[in-house]
Amino acid sequence: MVVRPHRPWAVVALEGGSLLAFAIYAGWLAGRLFEAVSGALDLLALLASGVVGWLLADLLSGLVHWAGDTLGSEHTPVLGPSFIAPFREHHDDPQAMVAHGTVELVGSTALLALPSLVPVTHLVAFEGQGPLRLALGGVLLATLLGVVVTNLVHRWAHMDRPPAVAALLQRAGLILTPARHERHHTAPFDGWFCISSGLLDGLLMRIGLWERLNARFQGRS
């Protein structure tokens, strides 16, 4: 049983404010991108970039998850208690994260996303700049969105009764499903690390990415 530490109000406020700011800026950037669409090619580029960004987020979720599960320990300086411990605790008690609140799960990731989201939303022109600029904006937005919701999506995959919208997205296969994720929590516990949508998991297992990373980095930390 994992004992959850007390969360200072300043941390809760920072994470809550970050999540709110992320939601506002993500909506704002999405609006700017769609406003700048001026033809079928622009629209196609924007929609395709959404798919690419969503898959990129899945890849990033897998890499970060692999690092958290595999490298170092809870006692590693700096990253041990804050980054590695939650991954190890999750394997000791996978259901514990179901009790965590949304702000706690995604607030700190939202904070990390703001330094790239805010300047792009304010400073980058999309109107009349062509499909490539739109696609780059779309990839950034979809990637950040996928990364920020990863822990929430991961929690939903562990819930017996997830919210209706989550169940709908799981049935559509757009986010991590309990069946996809169960493979990660099954012996030998050394694969299926993607926890955003899990769409890339099959491909990454086939190319042996995790085995290659284990061979390259395990035992060096």
Ligand SMILES: [Zn+2]
């Ligand atoms: Zn894991």
Ligand SMILES: [Zn+2]
């Ligand atoms: Zn899990």
